Amino acid sequence: MYEQIAFYLFSVLTIGLFLVTVLSKNILYSMTSLAAGMVMISGFFFILGADFLGVVQLIVYVGAVMALYAFAMMFFDASRDVKEKNANGAWVFLLGGMIALMLVIVFSAPIYSENIQAIYPSIPGATNPQSVGLVLFTKYLIPFEVAAVMLLVAMIAGIILAGKKMDQSLTTEDDSVATEVISQEDEK
Amino acid sequence: MEIVNVAVLPEVTSAGVIIKAIIILAIISAIAGFGTYLERKVLAFMQRRLGPMHVGPYGLLQIAADGIKLFTKEDIVPQNANKLIFKIAPTITAATAFIALAAVPVFPDFTIPEWIPLLGGVFVPSIAADINIGILFILGMMAAGLYGPLLAGMAQANKWGIIGSARTAIQFLSYEVVTGLSILAPIMLVGSLSLVDFNNYQSGGFGSWMMWQQPVAFILFLIAGFAETNRTPFDLLEHEAEIVSGYATEYSGMRWGMFFIGEYANMITVSVLAAVVFMGGYNDLGFVAGWLIVVLKIAFVFFLMLWVRASWPHIRPDQLMWLCWKVLMPIAVINVVITGFVMMV
Numbered sequence: 001m002y003e004q005i006a007f008y009l010f011s012v013l014t015i016g017l018f019l020v021t022v023l024s025k026n027i028l029y030s031m032t033s034l035a036a037g038m039v040m041i042s043g044f045f046f047i048l049g050a051d052f053l054g055v056v057q058l059i060v061y062v063g064a065v066m067a068l069y070a071f072a073m074m075f076f077d078a079s080r081d082v083k084e085k086n087a088n089g090a091w092v093f094l095l096g097g098m099i100a101l102m103l104v105i106v107f108s109a110p111i112y113s114e115n116i117q118a119i120y121p122s123i124p125g126a127t128n129p130q131s132v133g134l135v136l137f138t139k140y141l142i143p144f145e146v147a148a149v150m151l152l153v154a155m156i157a158g159i160i161l162a163g164k165k166m167d168q169s170l171t172t173e174d175d176s177v178a179t180e181v182i183s184q185e186d187e188k
Numbered sequence: 189m190e191i192v193n194v195a196v197l198p199e200v201t202s203a204g205v206i207i208k209a210i211i212i213l214a215i216i217s218a219i220a221g222f223g224t225y226l227e228r229k230v231l232a233f234m235q236r237r238l239g240p241m242h243v244g245p246y247g248l249l250q251i252a253a254d255g256i257k258l259f260t261k262e263d264i265v266p267q268n269a270n271k272l273i274f275k276i277a278p279t280i281t282a283a284t285a286f287i288a289l290a291a292v293p294v295f296p297d298f299t300i301p302e303w304i305p306l307l308g309g310v311f312v313p314s315i316a317a318d319i320n321i322g323i324l325f326i327l328g329m330m331a332a333g334l335y336g337p338l339l340a341g342m343a344q345a346n347k348w349g350i351i352g353s354a355r356t357a358i359q360f361l362s363y364e365v366v367t368g369l370s371i372l373a374p375i376m377l378v379g380s381l382s383l384v385d386f387n388n389y390q391s392g393g394f395g396s397w398m399m400w401q402q403p404v405a406f407i408l409f410l411i412a413g414f415a416e417t418n419r420t421p422f423d424l425l426e427h428e429a430e431i432v433s434g435y436a437t438e439y440s441g442m443r444w445g446m447f448f449i450g451e452y453a454n455m456i457t458v459s460v461l462a463a464v465v466f467m468g469g470y471n472d473l474g475f476v477a478g479w480l481i482v483v484l485k486i487a488f489v490f491f492l493m494l495w496v497r498a499s500w501p502h503i504r505p506d507q508l509m510w511l512c513w514k515v516l517m518p519i520a521v522i523n524v525v526i527t528g529f530v531m532m533v
Contacts, residue, residue, distance in 0.1 A: 029272075056324075062332045067360075074350060074354055129381060
């Protein structure tokens, strides 16, 4: 019974919070509700007994991805509403609705199918992280490695983009250099 | 908190868990208040002062005076602030700090005596939610705690606030990496994410403590823990001389108090993690009982935070980032790699 109560609580909260994310015109409201919705999604993993994935959801989406969004949001004025340009409301409604319908059909079709079988059933006795690791490092090793290389490439590219002035520090230089740098940046 | 056979342990009921949650909330909040008194006293003695002396004997009632002040202070919400988010933000800090404590063994198991009406005979577990990925859950919850300061700074329509919250985001995101990587090496050795397994791994007495096997990881974890709980060498989030009070600039009364309680609860969480993961946990040490030794260890790590605060000045933001990404993170990665090689050979 607890599971059912928790499930309905989490589903209502998730849908409500994501609705706020989409419908709100205020950056702060959208961001907060998106982050809170991610927390609620991790609740589903806990209900399903996938503790590890639930915590990964917390750490990755709430702790890292959303925090980076939030960091980008600091460049906006959070107290003002965003003016959205919705030229073709009908088209947006139609396309959005059709995509949503398609997703619902795709994901709910297997419910009515009789012969669903897990291709890689979890090994009995293995804990959560162990079963994730087993599948990840045997069957999905190559995608895993490719993803790792992609992340490495992205990281190096980020360092190169940001790294030109990395060793330059206004606090360690004397004042004449600092004012020069500031005036240069003002000219830009 | 002796290691009891699983079969002997009474069943954990929902009543027991609820009682445990209330105990954690009540006692940790009280300790947070008492912690300020201890902090002021310890700092005062280290700086050859007396600290709070006027309210009550030896200044002990200072906590009560501070509490009354916090509760009765006028609650101010700035005019241009985003009122809803401004009010939610402090609760996020406090709530995540206490949720993290749910997966931490805080006090020993006990059974409420039978003669107490209504609740007699209820078994209260030492961990409120004994999930087998305890460490990750605590780290994840502490990561989510970032939103308190972040939203507070962005909602209050104050330049100091937003600078403070930007610093929070940078500092927490960066040092989370170091915390995770430093604790990864002990996780590899133990082969489990459960705090109970960590405790059992170190049951062989003083010599089997994780800090002797993983001294580098221990030091890295302490440094990163200081940064994540906003302790002094890294207390740039609300450094008064630079950014007024950072994300807490516009807060007053109990809303500020919630940030404060959350911060102290996080200090306790980090102390417990250090004690259980690296310092032998709640195993008996010689003739000293396990529950006493773990309280002493937690108190020592807490004291260490105050000690460091009295000893070192705070560092500059660029030094903070330099320390994290150019010093601590590479050391943590090398430590993990070496641990892996040693385990394979």
